Structures are given as structure tokens and as C-alpha cells.
Amino acid sequence: MFEEKALEKIKAGKEKWNNDVVGKTLAKNPERKAEFTTISGTPVERLYTPLDIAEVDYEKDLGYPGVFPFTRGVQPTMYRGRFWTMRQYAGFGSAKESNARYRYLLSQGQTGLSVAFDLPTQAGYDSDHPLSMGEVGKVGVAIDSIEDMKVLFDQIPLDKVTTSMTINAAATVLLGMYLAIAEEQGASFDKVGGTVQNDVLKEITVRGQYIYPPKHTMRLTTDLIEFCLKNVPKWNTISISGYHIRESGSTAAQEMAFTIADGIAYVQACVDRGLDVDSFAPRLSFFFNAFTNVLEEVAKFRAGRRVWAKIMKDRFGAKNPRSMMLRFHVQTGGVTLTAQQPLNNIVRVGLQAYAAALGGCQSLHTNSYDEALCLPTQQAVTVALRTQQIVAEESGATDTIDPLAGSFYVEAMTQKIEAEIMDYLQKIDAMGGTLVAIEQGFIQKEIQNSAYRFQKEIENNERVYVGINKYTMEEPPPEGLLKIDMSVGEVETAKLKKLRAERDQAKWKAALDNLRKVSETDENVMPAVIEAVKAKATVGEICDVWRDIFGQYRPKEYV
Incomplete structure (x- = not known):
């Protein structure tokens, strides 16, 4: 230039x-x-x-918003047309309690729903399973059957509101329930929009909410993608997630590199299934973290868009521009929140939301200031939503496209992160691909090393963390925290007992037998799953069929 x-x-x-x-x-x-x-x-x-x-070529490396290589954004006018979807992640206790929170958020200007499921649901266990004890409804909503799902979305029209569901190993089951109640509401599948996370590779790598071995997990993931391609065209079939990679201690470049590596694995699995890349790639979405270093985060998002566009075009031969777009949701950094001086978290979240806006996200969740202490209170979640609205309406970040483009620092950082991403992808390819890199522990070790470096910097006072190692103060015990009534486990157990006693046993057994039969073939499992949830089979019962057929994954120990 x-x-x-x-x-x-x-x-x-x-x-x-x-x-x-x-x-x-x-x-x-x-x-x-x-x-x-x-x-x-x-x-x-x-x-x-x-x-x-000096090496940056404007036309080749930056270009224009809405066109390859999408460095400057995936839409031609970005936020001058409309803001990102404001999608506050929420869910706790029972379906009834979570439904009340959803309707409150929608009344306050939220424009999309994002469902947090409790750990038993994520792990494919019912609320009355021994391993569920003490965890029912604790970090998300407890969903055992289609009856819970009906309550969760009571008075919420599923053809009018898009829903993001953070569910992975059990994604096919929860999507099956969602589609079944949409049908019951009278909403046809082609009118239903939203996203299911459905990314178990990152669960195996960093988060731990996996159930089945990678090969079988990839089969279920691909089945969901294929089914939605043919039947639910507005559904984002996977949210390939770097958020948890960053939460586990990765660098910005590692977050983007390992997420894109997972994306490559999913695309290849769909291509191997026989799907045309331009038929399914436009509905792939991504999910990233936003930390407090605004300029590095903006550079990360810009570099990621450019790398994904090149990979889809050059490696997979995509022709449709939408297949090359890195469309992503952002959540502010949960691991950056502090229990000490929790009101400081409002500033952290504000900076992180600003980074997401400057970086061109398509939807955003802002964490609540009290989340290092408890699930968010209504006051805290309102402040978090208002933070998005202030960034959108008052900051000026949305008035022009890619406002930090041309900054010598941001452009140099974008180039550097892109080079780091490509270096990691080359190493992973040389190992034999993402699954091999995960099995060998390469990705896990790289993240662990970065996490260790960062923690050491904090403990040695080499990096300031306000309220942690500098500007500390004596504080009274926190008050007004949200507490989950742990009797929810007993209530859910009683509901399950009643459900099992009253459902049509013959219909239920036939549906599970059919699911088993289909799962033992190469046939797509989604229609059988929808049939099973309609017959009131529970999350645990369906997942147990697959546990029996596929087995359970046990990771290796890495030294």
C-alpha cells in the first residue's frame, strides 16, 4: 500500500x-x-x-465488507443496516423459572434467546440419575422430556424468535424436542430459525461434556447437519466454538486456529457424507470469546474471517460467497470476571462488548457482573443487556464499518495472528488432521502451556489484574445473590416418575426400538429421534440407546 x-x-x-x-x-x-x-x-x-x-495488499488482504476475503465484515453495510442479535444466555432451575426469565429479557429489548442447559442434560442424563444429584438446574435449566421443553417455550412463538441452544453431545435430542414443539405450535420447520452448538470436538479438547467416542459423535453431528439442510433451512446446524478454548487458557491466535481446525474437520465429514459444500456451509456458524484487550480481539476476529474464507475457497472449492463467511456469535470472557470487586466486571464486559462490535460479530452475549459469584440476578442481567444497547446506540462503533481498519497496530496484529493460525493449521494437517491432533494431546498441551504462562504472570505480578494483584481492598460479604432452590431435583424426579407411568408404553418402546435399529445402520437418526421425543422418551433414555451401541469416550492421559 x-x-x-x-x-x-x-x-x-x-x-x-x-x-x-x-x-x-x-x-x-x-x-x-x-x-x-x-x-x-x-x-x-x-x-x-x-x-x-508494508506487505499488506489492500485489495487482496482487506478488500470490502460483504465480499471475499471478508476481513472487513460479512455484510456490505454491517451495523448501519441492523445491529447484531442481542442474545443473553440464560437458563436455571426449572423450565418454568427459565421461561419467566426469557419472557422478561424479550420484554427488555433482547432480540433472540440463548438456552443454558444444566450439566445432567448436557451429559445426557435424566434428573433422577444418580450422577445428576446436586446438579439439577444448577448451572442451567433441567430438561428431561418434551413436556419440559413445552414449558420452557410457553407463550414464545418459535417461528418469530430465533433460539440458540448450548448443547453438544445431546444436541440431536434437544433439537428433536425443539422441532417437535415447534410443530405442535403450528410452526413449520422452514420457518424455524436458530442455532445448536453441536460441537463435541471442543468438548473432548477442553470442556469435558462429551458422551460417545469421536467417530460416533461425528456421525450424530453430521446427521443433524444433513437433516436440517433438507428440512430446517434457516437453522444454523453447528456453532463451532472457540469460546471454551479461550476460557481454558489459550491465546487469541490459538482460539481461532483450533476452532478453525475443528471447522475443517466438520466440513470434511459432511463432504465425505456426499454433501455439496455450498449446500451446507452457509449455515455453519462460529462462537468466540472476547477478552479485555480490545485491539488484540479485533485483530483476532479480522484474521479469522480472512483465514476461513481462504480455506473454504481454496481447500474445499466453495463457490457460494456465503460458504466462505465466518459468521460468529461472541460471548464476553467468563474467566475474566472476578469475585473480588464484582462491579469492576461491568467495565470489563463493556470493553469486551466494544471489541465484539468493532470486530464485526453477528450476535452477542454480555456476561453479568455477578457471574463469578452466582448465576446472574435479574438486576445484573439487565445491566449486561443495557451494556450491549449502550455500545450499539451510543458508542459510535456501529456508525461505520470496520472502524479500526488502517490502524498500523491493528493491521500488523491481524497479519501476525493470521500467520500464527496458518502455522497451527499446517502442523495439525501434518499430524493427520484435527482428530489425530486431539488424540495425541497436541491441542490440549498447547492450551495448557498458554494457561500456565498467563497464570504465572498474574501470580508474579508481571501482569496487572485489577482487584486481584493490584488495587485490592477489604470487602464485605456479597449480598442479594441468586440462589437456586435445590429441591428442583426432587420436583424433576417426581415429574419423571409421573411421565413414565402415564405415557403410552407401547408407543414409547416402539420408538426406542426404531431408534436403536436406525442407529445401527447408516441411516440418518434425526427422524427417529423426533419420533422418540414425541413418544415421551427422555433425554437419558435416548442417550442410553447410543451409549449401548457406541460406547462412551474415555480420554487418554497426557504427560
Whole structure:
């Protein structure tokens, strides 16, 4: 973008500035520390100039919003047309309690739902299973059967509101329930929109809510994608998730690289199934974290869009521009929240939301300031939603597209992160692909090393964490925290007992027998799952059929 003579002049000018101006200043007032780095540990130079982006080709590397390589955004007018979907992640206790929170959020201006399921539901266990004890409704809503799902979405028209469901190993079951109640509401499948996370590779890598071995998990994932392609065209069939990778301690570049590596694995599985890449790729979506270092986060999102576009075009031969778009949801960094001085988290979340807006997200969840202490109270979740609305309506970040483009620092950081992403992808390809890299523990070890570095910096006071290792203070015990009534487990158990006693036993058994038969073939399981949930088979009963057929995954120990 710059002529050679101009760059030579800038180089000479910078050297003179360093020697004459900076040198004298440093002699009198040394800088705060010997080295400045981002949260990811990337060195930050004192000053960035055109010299740092001399290799950038505007047309090739940046281009224009809405066109390849989508560095500057996936929509031609971005937020000048409409804001991102404001989608607050919520769910706790019973379906009835969560339904009340959803309807409250919608009344306050939220534009989409995002369902948090409790750990037993995520792990494919019913609320009355021994392993569910003490966890029912604790970190999300307890869903055992289609009857719970009906209550969860009571008075919420599923053809008018899009829903994101954070469910992975049991994704086919929960989507089956959602589609069954949509049908009961009179909403045809082609009118139903939303997203199911459905990303078990990241569960195996970092989060732990897996059930079946990777091969069989990939089969269920691909079945869901194929079914929605043919029957639920507005559904985003997978949300390939880097959020939990970052929460586990990865750098920004690792978050993007390992997420894209998972994406490559899912695309390849669909192609191997015989699906045309341009038939399913437009409905793939992504889910990323946003940390407090605004500029690094913006560069990460820009680099990720560019890399994904190139991979889909060059590696998979995609022709449809929508197949090349990295469309993503962002959630602010849960692991960045502190129990100490929790109101400080409002500022952290504000900066993270600002980074997501500047980085061009398609939907956003802002964490509540009290989430390091409890599930969010209604007051805290309202502040979190208002944070999004203030960024959207008052900050100016939405008035122009990709407002940090052209910043020497942001462009240089975008280039650097892209190079790191590509380096990781090449290493993973050389190992034999994502599944092999996971089995060998490569991805896990890289994340663990980064997490260790960051924690060591905090403990050694090399990196300031306000309220943790600097600006600390004595605080009274927190008050007004949201407490989940743990009797919800007993209530759910009683409901299950009643459901099992009253359902049509012959219809229920026939549906589960059919599910078993279909699962033992190459046939798509989704129609059989929908039939089973309509027959009032529970989440645990359906998942147990697959546990029996596929077995359960047990990860290796890595040293």
C-alpha cells in the first residue's frame, strides 16, 4: 500500500525519532516495564508505522465488507443496516423459572434467546440419575422430556424468535424436542430459525461434556447437519466454538486456529457424507470469546474471517460467497470476571462488548457482573443487556464499518495472528488432521502451556489484574445473590416418575426400538429421534440407546 521511497523516508524518520526523542525521554523517565505484551503474550512495539504493514495488499488482504476475503465484515453495510442479535444466555432451575426469565429479557429489548442447559442434560442424563444429584438446574435449566421443553417455550412463538441452544453431545435430542414443539405450535420447520452448538470436538479438547467416542459423535453431528439442510433451512446446524478454548487458557491466535481446525474437520465429514459444500456451509456458524484487550480481539476476529474464507475457497472449492463467511456469535470472557470487586466486571464486559462490535460479530452475549459469584440476578442481567444497547446506540462503533481498519497496530496484529493460525493449521494437517491432533494431546498441551504462562504472570505480578494483584481492598460479604432452590431435583424426579407411568408404553418402546435399529445402520437418526421425543422418551433414555451401541469416550492421559 506504500511506495518504496515513502517507506524509506518513514524508516529514516523513525530511527531519528528513536535516537533523538525517545532516547532522551527514556534517560529521564524509563517506561513502566521492560516489555509490553498482549493478554496472549504477544510483544507490543512502542510505535507502529507503515513499515509494519508494508506487505499488506489492500485489495487482496482487506478488500470490502460483504465480499471475499471478508476481513472487513460479512455484510456490505454491517451495523448501519441492523445491529447484531442481542442474545443473553440464560437458563436455571426449572423450565418454568427459565421461561419467566426469557419472557422478561424479550420484554427488555433482547432480540433472540440463548438456552443454558444444566450439566445432567448436557451429559445426557435424566434428573433422577444418580450422577445428576446436586446438579439439577444448577448451572442451567433441567430438561428431561418434551413436556419440559413445552414449558420452557410457553407463550414464545418459535417461528418469530430465533433460539440458540448450548448443547453438544445431546444436541440431536434437544433439537428433536425443539422441532417437535415447534410443530405442535403450528410452526413449520422452514420457518424455524436458530442455532445448536453441536460441537463435541471442543468438548473432548477442553470442556469435558462429551458422551460417545469421536467417530460416533461425528456421525450424530453430521446427521443433524444433513437433516436440517433438507428440512430446517434457516437453522444454523453447528456453532463451532472457540469460546471454551479461550476460557481454558489459550491465546487469541490459538482460539481461532483450533476452532478453525475443528471447522475443517466438520466440513470434511459432511463432504465425505456426499454433501455439496455450498449446500451446507452457509449455515455453519462460529462462537468466540472476547477478552479485555480490545485491539488484540479485533485483530483476532479480522484474521479469522480472512483465514476461513481462504480455506473454504481454496481447500474445499466453495463457490457460494456465503460458504466462505465466518459468521460468529461472541460471548464476553467468563474467566475474566472476578469475585473480588464484582462491579469492576461491568467495565470489563463493556470493553469486551466494544471489541465484539468493532470486530464485526453477528450476535452477542454480555456476561453479568455477578457471574463469578452466582448465576446472574435479574438486576445484573439487565445491566449486561443495557451494556450491549449502550455500545450499539451510543458508542459510535456501529456508525461505520470496520472502524479500526488502517490502524498500523491493528493491521500488523491481524497479519501476525493470521500467520500464527496458518502455522497451527499446517502442523495439525501434518499430524493427520484435527482428530489425530486431539488424540495425541497436541491441542490440549498447547492450551495448557498458554494457561500456565498467563497464570504465572498474574501470580508474579508481571501482569496487572485489577482487584486481584493490584488495587485490592477489604470487602464485605456479597449480598442479594441468586440462589437456586435445590429441591428442583426432587420436583424433576417426581415429574419423571409421573411421565413414565402415564405415557403410552407401547408407543414409547416402539420408538426406542426404531431408534436403536436406525442407529445401527447408516441411516440418518434425526427422524427417529423426533419420533422418540414425541413418544415421551427422555433425554437419558435416548442417550442410553447410543451409549449401548457406541460406547462412551474415555480420554487418554497426557504427560
